[in-house]
Amino acid sequence: MFNSTNRFLVLLFFFFLMFQQTSFSSGSHVGETTFHRPDPLQHFKDYNGGFDLRNNHYVASAAFTGVHGYAFACVWLLCGLVLAIFLIVKCLCGGSASLTCFDHYHLHIFFLLLFFTSLAIIASSFVITTSQKTLKRTEKLKESVVGIGEDALGTLGRVLKTTNQMQFLLLPYNPQMSEFLNSTTQNLRTNSRVIRRFIDRSEQSFDQATHTSYVAHFVVLTVNLVTLVAAIVLMLLHWRPWFIIIIFFFWILTSLCWFLTGFDFFLHTFVEDACTAFEDFEKNPQNSSLGSMLPCMNESFSGKLIAQIGDTIHRFVVELNSNMSVIYRVLGVSAENEEVIGVIKICDPFPGPLNLNYIPQNCPQNAIRIGDLSKILAKFTCHEKGTGKECKKEGRFLPEASYNMAHAYSRSIQDLLDIYPELQRLSKCTVVKNKVAEIVSNQCKPMRVSTKLLWSSMLSLSIIMVVLVFTWVAKALQWGRPLSIYSRTPPSST
Numbered sequence: 001m002f003n004s005t006n007r008f009l010v011l012l013f014f015f016f017l018m019f020q021q022t023s024f025s026s027g028s029h030v031g032e033t034t035f036h037r038p039d040p041l042q043h044f045k046d047y048n049g050g051f052d053l054r055n056n057h058y059v060a061s062a063a064f065t066g067v068h069g070y071a072f073a074c075v076w077l078l079c080g081l082v083l084a085i086f087l088i089v090k091c092l093c094g095g096s097a098s099l100t101c102f103d104h105y106h107l108h109i110f111f112l113l114l115f116f117t118s119l120a121i122i123a124s125s126f127v128i129t130t131s132q133k134t135l136k137r138t139e140k141l142k143e144s145v146v147g148i149g150e151d152a153l154g155t156l157g158r159v160l161k162t163t164n165q166m167q168f169l170l171l172p173y174n175p176q177m178s179e180f181l182n183s184t185t186q187n188l189r190t191n192s193r194v195i196r197r198f199i200d201r202s203e204q205s206f207d208q209a210t211h212t213s214y215v216a217h218f219v220v221l222t223v224n225l226v227t228l229v230a231a232i233v234l235m236l237l238h239w240r241p242w243f244i245i246i247i248f249f250f251w252i253l254t255s256l257c258w259f260l261t262g263f264d265f266f267l268h269t270f271v272e273d274a275c276t277a278f279e280d281f282e283k284n285p286q287n288s289s290l291g292s293m294l295p296c297m298n299e300s301f302s303g304k305l306i307a308q309i310g311d312t313i314h315r316f317v318v319e320l321n322s323n324m325s326v327i328y329r330v331l332g333v334s335a336e337n338e339e340v341i342g343v344i345k346i347c348d349p350f351p352g353p354l355n356l357n358y359i360p361q362n363c364p365q366n367a368i369r370i371g372d373l374s375k376i377l378a379k380f381t382c383h384e385k386g387t388g389k390e391c392k393k394e395g396r397f398l399p400e401a402s403y404n405m406a407h408a409y410s411r412s413i414q415d416l417l418d419i420y421p422e423l424q425r426l427s428k429c430t431v432v433k434n435k436v437a438e439i440v441s442n443q444c445k446p447m448r449v450s451t452k453l454l455w456s457s458m459l460s461l462s463i464i465m466v467v468l469v470f471t472w473v474a475k476a477l478q479w480g481r482p483l484s485i486y487s488r489t490p491p492s493s494t
Contacts, residue, residue, distance in 0.1 A: 037061040051277035053205045065269045069262020073255045080251040116468040123461040124221045131217040134450045142206035148435050149199040160188045162415045169408040220256045254465040264455035271451045275444035306427040314350040371414025374407035
């Protein structure tokens with residue numbers, strides 16, 4: 001009885017975990033949201049896939065969505081280089097770089113400079129504040145995402161520990177089942193490595209995207225604020241020799257602002273993709289791009305399988321309790337010794353065949369856990385070799401081999417019962433679904449708003465900086481010979 005029932009039970013457990021392995025390893029999912037974007041790593045061929053932090057092609061294609069900002073930054077730098085060469089050549093040839101059309105607009109240009117400089121200061125301060133809020137929200141999102149993987153890793157770790165112990169216990173009595181469990185253990189280790197890579201890649205991707213973004217924004221915009229304040233002071237003091245240097249700094253800073261605008265659009269795209277993947281996962285875990293990274297099984301199949309495991313354990317305990325006399329004879333216990341041991345009742349944590357809710361506390365006071373059966377039998381086990389008479393005198397009549405077999409099977413069933421709640425959570429994907437639902441309902445909307453606000457405010461600042469630089473160039477050309485930085489007085493109008 002021990003052999004046949006446990007063989008079927010362990011087989012069910014094995015198939016449950018094997019199905020879990022199949023669920024984890026699936027790489028493509030029908031119905032998931034896919035993206036079609038140029039991938040720089042594939043010669044700008046379209047990336048056709050879902051959200052996957054482990055895939056460099058996805059990361060590259062998402063980063064390429066900010067190409068408009070990167071491109072404008074490069075074009076702006078080239079225009080500045082062409083303008084500088086033009087002014088240098090013009091001055092070296094003795095020509096005047098002044099524009100007489102601006103001679104009657106000194107006051108207008110002065111107020112334009114004040115206005116756009118003030119706008120740039122306000123916009124820069126706003127972007128810094130928004131970047132800080134985005135960093136905090138992204139850190140919270142990262143903790144939630146990593147927490148899903150950590151919880152899954154903890155669950156698999158507990159199941160892995162149990163399968164290792166069952167494998168060790170059953171090896172002397174059922175090598176075939178032990179081999180099955182060994183294969184299952186290897187699959188669980190593979191799953192654990194997959195989830196660990198997901199955790200590490202998630203942390204790395206979030207940190208690279210958010211911390212790099214925040215540091216870049218803070219440095220560039222702090223320098224921009226200092227330069228803006230310095231520009232106002234120099235303008236009020238009519239310190240014209242530094243105007244060309246101010247224009248040079250503004251030109252570089254404007255290019256950096258446009259580059260950050262592209263990066264912020266990529267960050268917004270990244271958050272949009274992540275939230276879309278979470279929404280897909282919430283609707284259907286198996287048809288989501290996150291399905292290969294987060295531990296969720298086919299609920300209809302796994303639910304039936306976990307119920308069958310519970311039903312098998314229930315029938316096994318019922319059979320044990322109704323056939324204790326037969327079990328005593330199998331273990332080598334005589335009729336008179338059976339009276340000494342008494343009738344042992346095993347606790348059945350399942351109320352009945354139609355109610356397989358796991359309730360370990362729902363047991364009579366005189367019942368014991370199946371794992372404690374070996375503790376009862378240990379009192380009557382003869383461990384010394386060659387001292388049978390002494391064992392009989394002390395009431396220890398159970399052979400050690402019989403005790404070891406009973407201990408192995410009862411401990412294996414108890415181990416399986418101990419992780420039964422974990423298997424239920426895996427089959428229903430409870431923890432993962434709850435955390436994903438929390439992310440979708442509480443974090444996705446604020447993150448989308450925050451990253452979009454960061455991108456739009458950075459775009460506004462970049463446009464303001466372009467207009468401001470042109471205004472500064474007009475002011476410098478209005479005074480004539482902008483490269484003649486030693487002149488403190490404006491040229492006379494003739």
